[in-house]
Amino acid sequence: MIKFKNVSKFFDSQTVLRNINFYIDRGEMAFVTGPSGAGKSTLLKLIYLDEWPDEGEITVGDFHLTSLKLSRVPLLRRSIGAVFQDFKLINNLTIFDNVALSLRVRGINEKDIKTPAHEALKKVHLRHKAEDYPQMLSGGEQQRVAIARAIVAEPMLILADEPTGNLDPNTATGISRLFREINIQGTTIIIATHNRDLFKGSGKKVFQLDAGHLIGEEVG
């Protein structure tokens, strides 16, 4: 499903990721952990091509990213649901429209958008906030909207960058449970986090990054 082979990434002369190799199978849930600046976010960005690898090969499903044409990048991104650390919600759109955007960019008819968007909001327990705007919601609620937007189109893969970074422990636990429920339904999930509570005792793969190097793989 996701394969990194000798992948390196540099910013100017600085090495951000060096010689990364790993494999994550379809339907798996894996964690990428490490201290700040270890390269966790960059690793996720390489998967949805917000950054391009300088060396090595990356495969995501049927997409060979190293040789991927620019015109196919939107197709790759549509097969991924991304949850960003800063949520990346659009403030002048309602919660419903933020979630529906994921379907609209896929060219889905307006009449076929309402039901799945409301379903996704229901899964994150925010159905009642559909007509509100992002700034009216708490950090935890905004994070759940971002998750609803990521899952609404039922992508093959969900990437989450520090999904509990700004949340209190209770809300973080709720978000963690939500990801596990999504994973049980067969969606591959990769979560970048420095919060060990998120993967402790989960029985899932945990990749440890430090200063751009993959220093270990363990089971959480």
Place this chain on the structure above:
Amino acid sequence: MAFPYSIKSAVRSLIKEKWINILSILTVASSLLIITLTSFTLYNLELATSRLPERFSMIVYLKTGISKEETQTIINNLKNRPEIDNIKYISKETALKELKQKLKDAPYILEGLDENPLASSIELKLKKNFVTESNVNIISKMLKNIHGVDDVYYGEKIAETIHLLKRSVENISIIILLSIAAGVVFVTYSTVKILFYRKKDEIEIFKLLGATGGFIRTPFIIEGSAIGFFGGVLSIIGALIFYFAITYRLSAVIPILKNLVFPLEFLIALPVIGIFLGIVGSLIAIGRLRL
């Protein structure tokens, strides 16, 4: 299909950014009004100059003492020439009679004339498309070579002026039209560029969610064409005010204005021109998106 969403998104942006959009619409409307007035001027000058060649004539003076038969041969010869529209023979007696008629207020000028000093002549009207400086020169030379023709008179400068006037007006109008059209494109370009930068974060999110270039561009193109369309509609109103001001108000003071023709078909084209220029401006503003 994302098109309904693109329209909704463009309408939302038109309303949200109303001041910049209203300003652009007004600028486009003024520019299109100038285009209309230039076209109107060009159209009327074209009409006026197209009538000028009809007034152009050449006078062929015949030698004194040529016989009636020779005169008739010259007339027949001229009648068969393709560039000549019609001819009128003026005998020396008719010419004197006409002269006397013209000088009836000062008959002493012709007193003391023992014999008629005027020559018989033939007045030629050329076909409209032959009234150019070079054609008239060639025809004049040809006429002078005809046996029995003494001299040829024509308003050389008139033929030249007609052409020069037409060409100058056309050239100036084309320059004005192109400059104003470029102005309209620039206005929509600037507006869409500003709107595009204002929505930069939003566009980044669209890209990360998998939006194509078309999905991102379409609302901006719709917005640019809407600015052009509304500018066109407003310029119709301006042009109609101008038309009624000329026809009903100014023509009472300046009667010549009554002769002006205002083709109302021009007006229908304005929103279409506005949309076209708006789309061109938007496309240049957005350019190629890096996904």
